Amino acid sequence: MEIPYTYKPRPDTGLYNAKVGIWLFLASEIMLFGALFSSYILLRVTSPEGEWPLVERAWPHGLLNIPIGTFNTAVLITSSVTVVLAWAALKMNQFGKFRAYMLVTLACAFGFLGIKSYEYNEKFTHYELRLKDGQVHTGHIEVNGKHAGFWDFGSIYNLDRLGKEQVKEIAFTADPAKPKPGEKHAEGAAHEHKKMTVQVSDIQKLDAFILRNHTFFAIYFVVTALHGLHVLGGALVLGYFAFPGASMWRKNPEQFTNRIEVAGLFWHFVDLVWIFLFPVVYLL
Amino acid sequence: MTQLLQKLGMPAPAAAHGPALDDFVGYVHVLMLILFVGWLAYYLLALYRFRQSANPKADYTGVKSHMSTYLEIGVAVVEVVLLVGFAVPLWARAVDEFPVAKGDPKTDPIEVQIMGQQFKWSAHYAGPDNKWGKQEIKSASATNPFGLDANDAAGKDDVVCALGEPFKLPLGRAIICKISSMDVIHSFKLTAMRVTQDAIPGMTIPAHFTPTKVDKYVITCAQLCGSGHAVMRGDFEVISPEDFDKWYAEKAKSGGAGSFE
C-alpha cells in the first residue's frame, strides 16, 4: 500500500501532500502568534500612561538591546536566504552546495539562539530598584561584593531573598539617565553610571527584569521564548536533513528536494514572525 | 405570554424595566414554540407515513416545493424583527441610557458602589453630603472592601454595608450600581430586578434599575468564584422612600470610613 502524492503533485491541486500539510500548519501558527500579538496590543494599550520605571505599571520602552537585536535580525534573515539557496542548489543537482548552505543556516540558527540567551542573561541581571523615599532607579546590583548574575547565583535577588540571606546593604550601579525622546544625547554627564550603596531596610521593591517584574517582560520572554523554541525545532529538523536524512537524496531526489522545501517554508515562517516581533518589542 | 413564563417558573419582575424584558423573553419563546410544534408535527407525520411497511418504495426526488426556503426566510425575518425591534433597544436602555441627576435630591438617581469578594457582597453609598470618601487600593483589606481612607472628611458620613450586611433601597428611585470586585470575577444578579452584571476586578461597570415593589430580595452570585460560590448570597430590602431616608440618616452616623480600623 502506498499513499499517493507523497512527493508527486496531485494533478488537480498541483500540490504534493506535505506542501498542503505545512501550509495548514503555518496557518495555525499564524493564529497562535496572532493571538499573542493581539494580547500584546491589548495589554499595552490598556496600560497606564507615564514613563517607566517612575510610574510603576507604565509600559517599559526601549529597554532591550537594539544593536544586538538588529544584528540578530540580520542573522535570521541570512539563514532564511541560505535555506532557500540550499533548496535551489538541490534543484540544480548540486548536493555539495546544498550542504554548504545548510551549514551556514545551522550556524545562523544556533548563533541566533546564543545571542538570544546572552540577551536573556543581560535582563536577568538588570534590576529595578524602588526606595521607600520614592526614588526609582534601574541598574546593576552587587551583593557581598559580587555582581548579581543569573547563572552563578541560581535564583534571582529580590527583597525576600536578601532578607533570608540577612544581607544588610547592597551596592547599586544606576544606569545613565535616558535622554528624553527627541533630545540629543548630552555628551559626558548623562553617560555616567552612578554608584551608590543602598540599605536593604530602605528598599521598597527590588526585582530583576524578569517575567514577574512587569507584563512587558512577561510577554517579551514568553513570545521570544516561544519563537526561540521554533528556531530550535526548525534547526533540529534542518540539521537532520542536512546530515542523517540526506541519504534520501540518492534514493529519491525529488522527494528529498520537497522535504527541504517544506522545512524551508517553516524556517521562513519563523523568520517572518521575527520580522514583526523585532520592531514591536524592541522599537515601538 | 409573560404569565405563561411565570407559570413555568419565572418570578414576578420587581423593577420598572422588568415587564418589557419579560415580554421579550416571551416573544422569543413564542417563535421557538411555533417552530418546534410545527416541525414536530411534520416530523412525526413523516416518520409515520413513510415507514417502510407503509411505503416500500422511496421517492427518488422527494419534496419539490419551495416551502422550506420561504420558511427559512421567515425565520430570518422574525429574528431580524426581534433583534432590531426589541433586543437592541432593550440593551441600549440597559447599558447606555443611564438616569441622570437633575439636582433634585428627592428624585435623583442613587448611586451605590457594589463590591464582590469571596464570598460576600458589600454596598457603599456616598452619604448625605453626596460625596464619596477617598478610596485607595492600598487601604483595602478584608474588612474595608472599598479601600476607604479613615482620615478623609468626605468619607465620614458614607454609608457602608460591608461583608454581607443587608442594605436598603428606596421604592421608585432609579438606582445606579457601580459594580466591581476585589479578588475574582463574581456576577451581581438580582433575579427579581432582571439585572445581571459580572463583577470584574480591575473594572467598575455600572448597571441601573428602578425597584417597583416593597419586599426583601437576594443577590445571587452567578459566576463561579471558588468554594463558597454557592453560598455567596447577598440580601437587600426595598422600602418606602420615607423609611429609606430615616435608615440612611441613621446609617450615616454610625457607618462610614471612620468605622474601619
Place this chain on the structure above:
Amino acid sequence: MSTATSTQHGTGHAHPAHEHHHEHHEPGFWQKYIFSTDHKMIGIQYGLTSLLFLFFGFMLMMCMRFQLAYPGKPIPVVGGLLEALLGEAAKGGVISADLYNSFGAMHGTIMVFLAIVPLAFGAFGNYVTPLQIGAPDMAFPRLNMASYHVFFWGGVLMLASFFVPGGAAKSGWTSYSPLATVAEFSRPFNGQTMWLIGMVLLITSSLLGAVNFITTIIQLRARGMTWMRLPFFVWAQFVTGFLLLLAFPPLEAAGILQLVDNLFHTSFFLPTGLVVSGQQLPVSGGGSPLLWQHLFWFLGHPEVYVLILPAMGVVSEIIANNTRKPLWGYKSMVYAAMSIGFLSFIVWAHHMYLTGMGTKVATFFQTTTMMISIPSVIILTALFISLWGGSIRFNTSMLFAVSFLPMFGIGGLTGLPLGFNASDIYLHDSYYVIGHFHYVVAPGTIFALFAGIYFWYPKMTGRYMNEVLGKIHFWGSLVGMNLVFAPMFIQGLRGMSRRMSDGGATYFGADDIALKLNTSITHAAALLAVAQIPFIINVFASIRSGRKVEGDNPWNATTLDWATPTPPPHGNFASEPVVYRGPYEYSAPNAQGGYISQDQKP
C-alpha cells in the same frame, strides 16, 4: 471491535488467518495495536479511549447529581472509594464544595475535549473519512499515530491531576482568570497547572489531526471524487478540521499565558490591586481578565460546532441510507456547513454579554449569532425534508439518528433567547444555559455518535450489534435524557444559577419547585445510566456473538466505505476505486436493487 482477530486483545501474537497477500510480514502486537499507523486502528483506539472518557465523565456527573439531590449524604457505592482516593475532599464519602467544583470543571473538560471531540473527529473521522473518499490511508499516517499518542497522554495528565495536592482544576471548564490563578496561589504546581499542560497536549493533538484530515480530504480523494460528490459526512469533517486548525491556537496561546501566570506569578490576566483574603496579591498587575475570556471563547464557540458538525455528518449518512432516498438539498447543506464554519469565528462574545459590553459590540455579536442560526436551520430543514417520501427502516441506528433532529432542535432553539442579549440578561449562567447546550451535545451529539457506532460496527467487525439490546438502549436513553435536561429549563427560568454545589439551596426554600426538580433530575440520570448497560454489553459481546454480516455492504449503502472488504484490510481497497456519481443514489430510477454505489460503472 477491530479486525476479527482483535478479540484476542492482549494475547500478543495475533496471526490472523485471513488473506493479507500484499503484506510483507505480519506486524507484531505493539505495531498492530499500539503504534499502528493504519487509520482504522487509530480510529478504533480513539473510539475506545474516548468512550472510556465518556463513561468517566458521566460518572463524575453522577456523583455531582447525587450531591445536588441529597446534599450532605455520602455517595452510595463509590463514596468510600472516593474518600480513599481523594482524602479530605471527599470526607465520609460526601463531596465537598471544592470537590464539586473540581468534578464540574473536569466533567466539562473531559466531555468536550476527551470524549466527544475524539469520538466524533478522532474516531469516526479517522475510520470513515479515508474510506469514504476512497483513500488507502491518511495523508500522514505517522502524524496520525502521534496525534493519538499525544491525545492519550494529555488525557492521562488530566486524570492524574485529581491526585495532586489541592485536587484537579476547579475553576470551571472555562478556567476564568483570576480565579484559575488565585484559587491555589501559594501552590504554583496545582491541578489547574496540570489542566493547562494537559490542554496544551490536547490542542497539539487536535492540530496534528486537523492538518492531517484537511490534507487527506484535499489530496487523497479517489479518481472522480469531485467536491460535490463527497458524502456530507466528509464535508462536515472538512469544516471541523478548519475549526480546530484555526480556533485552537489562540487557546493554546492563552493556555501558555495562564500557565506562566500560575508558575511564575506574572499577571497577563490579573488586574492591578487584587486583594485576596484581605491580602494584596504579590503580582505586578496590569493584566486583563477579559483577555482570557476573549481568547477562550475564540476557541470556545467554534468548539461547539466541532461538537455538532461531525454529528450532523453521521446523521446525514444514516438518514440517507435508511430513508432509501438521496439527501434533500445536499448542496445547500454543504454551503450551510461552510457558513457555520465561517461565522462561528465571529460570534464568540455572545458568551460575554454580561462582562460589560456596550451597545455597538453587543449588537454586532448578537447579529452574527442570529446569522449563524440560519445555516443550522437550513441543515436541519434539509434533513427533515429528506424524510418525506422515504421508505424508512427503523433500525437502532436510524432511531438514534432521527431522534437527533428534534433533540438538536430543542437545544438549538433554546440557544436563541441566549443569543439575544436582552433575554440573556436574565438567563445568563442559569440552568437554562445548561439545558440548552446539553440538549445539543447529549441527546444531540451523543445520539448521533451512538447511531454511528451501530451503523459502522458491521464494517469494523463483520458482525451486527444486537437489535433488541439496541432498542432498549435507545428508548431508555431517549426518555432518560429528556427527563434529565427538560426540567433544567424550568430551573433556569426560576432563576437557578449553575455551578452551585448545594444545588441552589442558599436561594430557594426546600419546597421550591427548582429544588424538587434537582431530585427528579438525579433519578432520571440514574435511569439514563441503567439504560447504558445494554449498550456496553452489546459493544463487547457482539464482537464474538453478533450476527455475521452477509456481505461487504450490509445496509445496501452507496458510499465508498461500503465498497471495501469487511473489515477493510491495510490499504482499504482491493483495487483503486473510481467514482462516477454523487453520494446518495438511493432509489434512483435506473437502479438495480434500489441503489447505485458511487463506484459502480455507469
Place this chain on the structure above:
Amino acid sequence: MSDHSNHAPAHADGHDHHDIASHIRTYLVVFGALLVGTVITVGMYYVHFESMAVTVAVALFIASIKAFLVAGYFMHLLSEKKVIYSMLAVTVVFFFALGTLTLWSSNDMPRNSEAKALYVP
C-alpha cells in the same frame, strides 16, 4: 476544483536550471532589500517621530513589506496554487477578526458619565 481526470501537467512547478539561476538572483536581491528594511526600521527608532501613531504605522508598514518579500519570494507565495491561497485567505480574515474585535470590545463598555473607577490602575 476540477475533476481528477483532467490531468494537468505533472510538473506544474518543474523548473529547469536556467529558471533556478534567475531565481537565485531574485533571492539575493530580496535578501538585500530585507537588510535595508531592517536598517531603515532601526534608523527610524533613532529619528523619533513626534506621534506614536506615525511611528507604529511606519514600523508596521516596513515590517509588512519585509513580510511580503519573505512570503512572496522565499516562500514562493507569489506563484502558489489556488488551494493554498484560499486557506491563507480565511486564516488572515480570522487573524484580523481576533485582533480587532477583541480590541473593539475592550473599548466599547457601558459608560455612566460620572462613573468613578475604584479598582482601576
